[in-house]
Amino acid sequence: MHKYLKHLLNDIENAHNVYDKELEQKAFMAKDLETHFREIEEWVSGDGQKPFKHFCGLTSVFL
DSSP states (O other): OHHHHHHHHHHHHHHHHHHHHHHHHHHHHHSOHHHHHHHHHHHHHTTTOOOHHHHHOOOOOOO
16 A cells, blocks of 8 residues: 555656646746737846835935
8 A cells, every 4th residue: 555655646746747837838828929029128128127126125325
């Protein structure tokens, strides 16, 4: 019985990994091509990027 559980858990883990990869691929495919290229252009040009303080909550202080 112990060997069976080991194989069963292994099969469950493998199925979970395949499912995650399929969801990731479907999410990527769901983006239309125009949106994808717009995101690339924004990234290359730097448009729409937020400054570091946006992510960490820091504020500017002038002494």
